[in-house]
Amino acid sequence: MIIKCPECGHQVSDKAPVCPSCGVEIAGHIIRCSNCGELYLKEEPSCPNCHHTESHTKPSAMSGGEHPAAYNDGEKRHGSVIVMSVHEDDMTEKEDNEKTLQQTTADYPEDNSDEILEAFDEPETEEQAVDAEVVMDDNAAREVIANAAAEEDEDDGDEEDTPEKHNHMSLAVSLLIAVITGAVLLFLYNQGVGVSKANTEQDAYTQAIGSDEPTVLKNYLSENPKAPKAHRDSISKRLKTLATTEKNIQEANNDLTVAMASNSKATLQQFLAKYPDSKNRSEIEAKIDEIDWAQAVAKNDENAYLGYKAQHANGIHSKEADEKLKLFLVHTVTEGEKTRAVGAVRQLLQGINSKNTEKISGAVASSLNFLGAGGATVKDIRRYMTDKLYQADVKTINWHLGSPAEVTKDSNDAGAELHLKVPATLDIERQGGKSKRSYVISATIKDGRITRVNWNQI
Structure with missing residues (x-):
């Protein structure tokens, strides 16, 4: 039965060992007041509601016996009386007591009413609170005793189930x-594993991004599929760059093989134009030097050797070219004559570079053969500069004389004409870039002035 705990007022089963709220003992320690029906602890001396005092004695359950408080030995008895303790489960004890009292009064003489009333005030046992006392006949007593025993067994069973x-x-x-503990530990473990994996991934990324080996980069991508997107994108971009670089290197090696095998000056020059920073540049330039020297030797004339000198002033065969050129000199020219001849041509070129009319006028005769056109003047040279050299996209031009210069004369007479052949280069800077051309300049000088000048590109 559900009752209110007499200590804290919370609802609790009357068979519970203790109150789950305040911890006070319940089963076997609760008394219902026979006067007002209030529940209270048997350790209390009286009912806290009506202050009625209960007497605590063990009940007598006797078949056909006598209740010591109901009869005196000399008094007449109407029949066998059994007084049993019955624990009621509802809140109608007073009504049941009154009915039992009326039944008992009818079976006993009038003068025994006080004793019967005293029987209803019999004390509770130590193990169980007595709710009411009823007087029964022999057959009813047996039935009540059996029911009470069964209820006690059930109570005992419930009490035994409670610990279980x-x-x-x-x-x-x-x-x-x-x-819960396992879940917390698993969470902490996963956190630690996550941090460890992050550190491992960061180390792998640092190593991969600094490597030039495509295999290392590919291994990172395959072993770290859940790496940060920024890391994977950087590695992929790096891998693509390396692949492009590797492809370019392979292509350059193939082009080099073709150029070196071709033994063609044009093919070698195309390779240098395509790969200006090639590590094989010196090797290719030496190859071109050999090709030009072979051509000069094959022609074996003055212009051929001068052409070689113009292109390879410090070439492998430069000294050999000088020796060859000496064989073609007919008359000996003094150093002073040579200096004057070279100086005149240099002054003309400097005037063209700086667009200086005075320098040009000081270098040439009043009438000369200019680039194959006879009767030319300074104005004709200026027109050539405007129309041919300084075009709309040209920023600057620069002539540079090479060496050695070949100076000859027809005779050793004073005032004889000097004939000059000298290598030269023309650097042109345009809006779209720069270009360089090689020439051999031929000039005739008389009395320190140029009377004929021409340049042929080589």
């Missing part, structure tokens, strides 16, 4: 705590 329920509850609580 508590054991089950404790086991469930322990299991729940274990599960």
